[in-house]
Amino acid sequence: FHTSCPVRCYSTELDATVERHTQKLRKYYDYRRSNDGVFLESGGETVALPPQQEEERTINAEEEEEEEEEAAASNNNNNNNNHHHAWGLPHLPWQKSPEDKEKKKKSRSHCGQSHYHVLHHREIKRGVKSHLREIFGLGSELETYESESEAKKADPTRLTSTPEWAALEAHAREMKGIHLRELLADSRRVAALSLEAAGAYLDYSRQKVSEETMRLLAALARRMDVDSKRQRMREGDDVNTSERRPVLHFALRAAREDVEKNFYTSTVVREAVESAISVRERVFEFADAVRSGVVRTPRGENFASVVVVGIGGSYLGPEFITSAINQNDSDLDLRFVANVDPEAFDRETADLDPTKTLIVVVSKSWSTAETLRNARTVRDWILAAYDDDVDRDTVVASHFCACASRSVADKVKAWGIDPDTRLFEFWNWVGGRYSSSASAGLVPLALARGSSAARAFLEGARDVDKHFFDAPLEKNVPAIMALLGVWNVNFLGLGARAVVPYAHGLSRFAAHVQQLEMESNGKSVTVDGRPLDYTTGEIVFGEPGSNAQHSFFQLLHMGQCVPCDFVGFLTPAEGQRDVAGHHELMANFFAQPDALALGRSFEDVVTDVLVGASDDVDLCTHRTLSGDRPSLTLLFRTLDARAVGALLALYEHRTAIQGWTWDINSYDQWGVELGKTLASDIRQHLANPNGDALNANPSTKRLLDMYLQANAPQSSSSWQ
Numbered sequence: 001f002h003t004s005c006p007v008r009c010y011s012t013e014l015d016a017t018v019e020r021h022t023q024k025l026r027k028y029y030d031y032r033r034s035n036d037g038v039f040l041e042s043g044g045e046t047v048a049l050p051p052q053q054e055e056e057r058t059i060n061a062e063e064e065e066e067e068e069e070e071a072a073a074s075n076n077n078n079n080n081n082n083h084h085h086a087w088g089l090p091h092l093p094w095q096k097s098p099e100d101k102e103k104k105k106k107s108r109s110h111c112g113q114s115h116y117h118v119l120h121h122r123e124i125k126r127g128v129k130s131h132l133r134e135i136f137g138l139g140s141e142l143e144t145y146e147s148e149s150e151a152k153k154a155d156p157t158r159l160t161s162t163p164e165w166a167a168l169e170a171h172a173r174e175m176k177g178i179h180l181r182e183l184l185a186d187s188r189r190v191a192a193l194s195l196e197a198a199g200a201y202l203d204y205s206r207q208k209v210s211e212e213t214m215r216l217l218a219a220l221a222r223r224m225d226v227d228s229k230r231q232r233m234r235e236g237d238d239v240n241t242s243e244r245r246p247v248l249h250f251a252l253r254a255a256r257e258d259v260e261k262n263f264y265t266s267t268v269v270r271e272a273v274e275s276a277i278s279v280r281e282r283v284f285e286f287a288d289a290v291r292s293g294v295v296r297t298p299r300g301e302n303f304a305s306v307v308v309v310g311i312g313g314s315y316l317g318p319e320f321i322t323s324a325i326n327q328n329d330s331d332l333d334l335r336f337v338a339n340v341d342p343e344a345f346d347r348e349t350a351d352l353d354p355t356k357t358l359i360v361v362v363s364k365s366w367s368t369a370e371t372l373r374n375a376r377t378v379r380d381w382i383l384a385a386y387d388d389d390v391d392r393d394t395v396v397a398s399h400f401c402a403c404a405s406r407s408v409a410d411k412v413k414a415w416g417i418d419p420d421t422r423l424f425e426f427w428n429w430v431g432g433r434y435s436s437s438a439s440a441g442l443v444p445l446a447l448a449r450g451s452s453a454a455r456a457f458l459e460g461a462r463d464v465d466k467h468f469f470d471a472p473l474e475k476n477v478p479a480i481m482a483l484l485g486v487w488n489v490n491f492l493g494l495g496a497r498a499v500v501p502y503a504h505g506l507s508r509f510a511a512h513v514q515q516l517e518m519e520s521n522g523k524s525v526t527v528d529g530r531p532l533d534y535t536t537g538e539i540v541f542g543e544p545g546s547n548a549q550h551s552f553f554q555l556l557h558m559g560q561c562v563p564c565d566f567v568g569f570l571t572p573a574e575g576q577r578d579v580a581g582h583h584e585l586m587a588n589f590f591a592q593p594d595a596l597a598l599g600r601s602f603e604d605v606v607t608d609v610l611v612g613a614s615d616d617v618d619l620c621t622h623r624t625l626s627g628d629r630p631s632l633t634l635l636f637r638t639l640d641a642r643a644v645g646a647l648l649a650l651y652e653h654r655t656a657i658q659g660w661t662w663d664i665n666s667y668d669q670w671g672v673e674l675g676k677t678l679a680s681d682i683r684q685h686l687a688n689p690n691g692d693a694l695n696a697n698p699s700t701k702r703l704l705d706m707y708l709q710a711n712a713p714q715s716s717s718s719w720q
């Protein structure tokens with residue numbers, strides 16, 4: 001309780017009482033309120049903070065802004081009135097009544113995402129209060145507790161209380177009013193807002209930013225100590241604070257030279273690099289032996305296919321990298337079975353010969369229910385294909401290998417896999433979604449595409465690691481991408497992002513980035529447990545271009561504004577000789593960002609009618625695109641293993657910089673645990689419906705009854 005108590009978020013008058021109980025709690029109650037405002041005692045100094053609450057400030061700012069917008073719109077309306085009449089447009093009610101404004105104000109407080117900030121804050125506050133009541137026997141003192149959230153809001157260490165945050169809020173009001181058409185007309189801007197590093201060229205001139213915006217964002221990141229957090233990661237400190245471990249996935253692609261030349265100096269990192277190299281070499285040796293037929297099936301035949309069983313980080317990254325790197329030689333046929341739906345297994349294995357299939361089970365924890373179930377299904381499938389001529393243990397030992405944490409070696413052994421030869425371990429300093437450069441990604445990649453492709457992949461990632469650790473934030477590709485995300489989410493209110501690679505090989509890239517970012521940065525408390533009052537994380541989705549243009553791009557052009565990452569390649573992918581086809585693809589790649597940014601003005605559409613190119617006056621408003629929709633362009637030379645490694649590392653580091661700026665831990669995922677626990681109770685209930693009654697709400701009970709009825713022998717269930 002003492003070290004994790006979130007009470008320290010709140011101002012309190014409780015010190016005197018609490019001190020009677022424990023001296024240690026004192027540091028959690030260091031706020032004082034006075035009638036003049038809020039005072040924070042910090043290191044013996046008292047800092048006065050303005051009494052106005054942040055929520056009020058935001059609402060006032062928004063109102064001012066709205067009034068400005070209304071005034072601008074009304075001017076615009078007067079200027080354009082002739083158009084409206086000439087083209088028969090409906091009257092547009094620019095002016096809002098005072099009642100409308102009042103209604104809007106009411107509905108705005110605690111709506112959308114901020115409802116959840118308030119909810120989480122209340123949840124913790126309620127818990128803390130009952131904790132104090134039960135453990136410390138506090139009673140009437142808690143009355144004062146109700147008003148303490150004001151002090152919390154004025155905590156100057158909180159991201160939203162920093163002067164840099166306020167400066168960005170003010171700056172955003174200015175930038176919102178400048179259309180991208182105007183910004184893009186400035187020829188100096190492209191040079192200022194683009195850079196090349198580690199084989200990647202980033203153009204972010206189509207973001208709604210100026211050089212000043214970037215300066216302010218870097219200042220915010222520095223205020224949040226991003227530079228020193230990055231250094232702490234590089235030195236192997238426990239930056240994953242809630243799990244008390246370092247975060248060292250960059251060590252997985254380091255070379256010995258990086259240690260010898262003191263790029264990495266700490267003992268922790270040096271040891272990590274050494275362990276990574278030794279497992280990596282074992283992986284490559286094994287993969288080469290399988291591919292060359294030295295390692296064979298129990299019947300002495302060559303393996304023809306590989307089935308990788310894993311889920312989440314043990315699936316999405318490995319699938320992304322292996323499908324992106326296509327060597328087009330005599331590759332082993334590679335399949336992934338992730339979903340616990342039996343259909344996944346059936347579909348992926350229907351055309352495979354089990355006696356010639358090597359199985360790679362990827363699970364860091366070796367306890368993920370879906371993976372263990374699928375692994376059992378695969379084992380049964382293989383065993384069933386053998387007559388009694390080969391003994392069961394030999395079949396499992398020959399057909400299976402494992403990528404898992406060393407700490408679960410016993411469980412791997414119990415499964416029938418020899419931990420000394422067939423376990424390719426990774427360490428607790430590699431998070432699941434960061435394990436593509438660990439054995440989780442390297443075993444499938446080296447088996448399917450060869451060890452030289454896997455080495456090139458690691459080198460591409462290593463180039464980015466070096467750039468990431470060395471370059472200042474202003475010249476750092478992943479840092480710039482990260483801060484643009486913060487800008488869009490927190491200052492422009494754009495919480496989603498589309499990732500659109502113009503390369504068929506990157507079909508699974510968006511799914512990987514989705515997990516990487518959403519699991520890393522979707523958090524509700526700061527690293528030290530304080531409830532957040534700002535949004536973190538981005539809603540990431542995507543499909544490869546040009547397919548995406550024909551599915552969700554309509555909304556991006558005319559509906560909600562969703563910033564996009566466009567990823568493209570200057571030359572066709574390795575082995576692809578259809579250059580004209582690549583031109584066709586890239587014509588779309590270059591066109592879409594401009595269509596989003598520039599849109600199509602009403603005047604332009606009207607001109608079509610005037611010159612006779614179109615005769616449908618009624619469609620003028622339908623065909624107008626307001627533009628001003630931000631995107632960034634990321635270009636690589638060609639889609640090869642090196643570029644895939646670079647892409648992987650860029651997005652990993654982007655995620656880190658955002659997490660540090662948002663003051664959250666990007667390396668835990670407590671949110672996914674609850675669902676697993678509930679599923680476990682339900683699983684038991686489904687296996688034994690007549691056993692102990694399930695403690696569930698009426699809705700779930702009813703749904704389960706329907707389910708059990710439908711699956712009962714001779715079911716006659718109906719939906720009524």
Ligand SMILES: O=P(O)(O)OC[C@H]1O[C@H](O)[C@H](O)[C@@H](O)[C@@H]1O
Pocket residue numbers: 311312313314362363364365366367368371432433519669672
């Ligand atoms: O590799 P495993 O231990 O099987 O974990 C597989 C996945 O399951 C979890 O639910 C996590 O949300 C993921 O981060 C993890 O990658």
